[in-house]
Amino acid sequence: MQAHLDQSRWCISQMGHLAGDVTAAAVSASIVTPAVAIIDRSLVEQSAFNQPILRGLRRHALGALRQPGLFIFQRPFGIVWALYAATYSVANVTDTITRKLKITAAGTITFATTMLANVPLALWKDMRFAKEYGIGPGPDAKTSRSTVPLQVKSLARMAAAVFLLRDGVTIFGSFTLAPWLSDAIPDDLAYSPVIAQLTVPVLTQLVATPLHLFALDMYTRQYTVPFLERVRYSQQYLPSSTLLRCVRIVPAFGIGCLANMELRAALHTKLA
Structure with missing residues (x-):
């Protein structure tokens, strides 16, 4: 009877942990x-219409502040929210289960399952954004990129492959490399997990951004272009794009991961 009660308490505790995750x-x-x-x-x-990046940031930020309800219920917000909610959920749940089962390769398994969740959703997000905001009339109606008959149908698949490679770099840096480096930092250095989680994902964008721009160009210009010309055109905004993606990664995989870890730990304690 006592064993049955202990097992029931254990199951309730684990369900609480998963709910917290x-x-x-x-x-x-x-x-x-x-x-x-x-x-x-x-x-x-910026990539599709040569629009100044600050103009775009200002336009969309002001729109979100003036009409927050509309912004939250628009498609871009929902797509991005689904991507990160799923990514964090899978990482949390996998880590909880593997640690409770005392699996030695818990970190590797968490990385693999997080990749399986994040990569297709990130690819879906990028394709939707490129299709809706990178083709057709420009955001200020002064520029446009009309849809061109596809001459190289494989370009969309190639773009997807490069997006996948980009996501692999980011996920590895955020969920695997950052914790590894955090463990390697001397214990007497304060806030080592925070330092690693904020800096490592940012540095991965030095590799991920050129891949992102190249894939985006292949998707929005699905017609024959000499390789070197495509590289030159896609990388024309590399400095500003790299800076912005480094800034972007701080909330996505820095602040977001830290908030996720802290909330998860607090909920595990409360719901245990």
Whole structure:
């Protein structure tokens, strides 16, 4: 009888931990989504229409402040929120289960499952943003990129492959490399987990941004272009895009991950 009661308490405790995992993920996603949605849409418009990045940021930020309800219920917010809520949830739940089962490769398994959740959703998000905000009339109606008959149908698939590679770099830096480096930092250095979680994902954008711009160009210009010309054109905004994506990664995988970890730990304690 006592064994049955202990087992019931254990199951209730684990259900509480899993509920805390999902709740922490949802709240953290809500924190980071506004900034990420605004930045991502502005980057697409800059790449596709040569729009000044500050103009796009200002337009969308003011729109969000003036009509927050409309902003939250618009498609960009929902797409980005779903991406990060799912990513954080899978990372949290996998970590909880693998640690409770005392699996030695818990970190590797968490990385793999997080990749499986994040990569297709990030690809879906990027394709939707590129299609809706990178083709057709420009955001200020002064520029446009008309839809061109597809001459190279494989370009969309190639763009997807490059987006996948970009996401692999970001996920590895955020969920695997950052904790590894945090453990390697001497214990007497204060806030080492915070330092690692905020800096490592940002530095991954030095590699991820050129891949992102190249993939975005392949998707929005799905016709034959000499390789070197495509590289030159896609990388024309590399400095500003890299800076902005470094800023973007701070809420997405820095502040977001930290908020997720802190909320998760607090909820695990409360719901245990």
